[in-house]
Amino acid sequence: MEATIPRLDKVDHQLLNLLQTNAKVTNAYLSQQIGLSQAAVFERVRKLENAGYIKNYYAQVDSAKAGLKMTFFVQIALASSRKSSVDEFLDKVENMGEVVECHHITGSGNFLLKVVTRDLMTFQRLIMDGMSSLQEITNLESMVVLSCVKDSKVMPIPVD
Numbered sequence: 001m002e003a004t005i006p007r008l009d010k011v012d013h014q015l016l017n018l019l020q021t022n023a024k025v026t027n028a029y030l031s032q033q034i035g036l037s038q039a040a041v042f043e044r045v046r047k048l049e050n051a052g053y054i055k056n057y058y059a060q061v062d063s064a065k066a067g068l069k070m071t072f073f074v075q076i077a078l079a080s081s082r083k084s085s086v087d088e089f090l091d092k093v094e095n096m097g098e099v100v101e102c103h104h105i106t107g108s109g110n111f112l113l114k115v116v117t118r119d120l121m122t123f124q125r126l127i128m129d130g131m132s133s134l135q136e137i138t139n140l141e142s143m144v145v146l147s148c149v150k151d152s153k154v155m156p157i158p159v160d
Contacts, residue, residue, distance in 0.1 A: 007160060008053070008157070008160075011034055011036065011044060012044065012048060012053075013157060013159060014033070014034050015030060015034065015041070015044055015045060015048065016048065016053065016054070016155075016157055017154070017157070018030060018033055018034075019045070019054065020153065020154040020155065021154065023057040023058075027041050027042050027045075030045070060153060063116050067118055068116040068117060068118060069118060069119060070116065070117050070118070070119055070120060070122075070123055070144070070145075071114065071115070071116050071144075071145035071148070072114075072115040072116075072117070072123055072142050072143060072144055072145060073112060073113065073114055073115070073142070073143045073145065074112070074113040074115055074127075074131070074140060074141070074142045074143075075105075075108070075109035075111070075112050075113075075139075075140070075141045075142075075143075076089075076109055076110060076111040076112075076113065076131075076137055076139070076140055077108065077109045077110055077137070077138050077139035077140075078110045078111075078136050078137060078138065079135075079136060079137070079138045080136070081110070085136050086110075086136075088136055089111070089134060089136040089137070090102070092130075092134055093111075093113065096126065096130055096131075098115050098116060098117050098122070098123075098126055099113050099114070099115050100114050100115070100116055101113065101114035102114075108139075109139070109141070123142075127140070127142065
């Protein structure tokens with residue numbers, strides 16, 4: 001059962017901004033930065049987690065250092081917008097490890113995928129053997145990322 005936080009206050013905003021920048025910080029550090037006791041910080045963070053504001057903690061891996069040197073965006077158009085077709089497509093995409101993001105979009109396509117691979121040949125195999133064989137897909141357009149100018153995971157949380 002999710003707890004609710006009707007509105008984020010200044011302290012909640014500060015906590016979210018600090019944790020987005022570095023999720024490994026201690027409650028002692030957060031306490032020092034925010035000006036609350038460690039117990040109060042712990043309780044605030046727990047409430048933010050329970051309310052769903054904080055979904056997860058993870059390490060951001062350098063894809064190139066991990067051997068994933070190529071990034072692509074793939075726009076997919078499906079033959080049908082029926083729920084069963086969309087669900088079938090999404091089930092298949094969920095099992096493709098190279099697909100690291102999948103966004104349902106408007107426009108000429110239905111989905112925009114972010115794909116990371118070792119090299120162009122690996123991407124070609126994914127397209128030829130994986131995606132092109134999906135009956136749900138009527139059009140597939142891929143774009144190679146030449147360089148990444150900004151890759152922020154920090155959400156610009158609006159202040160009311």
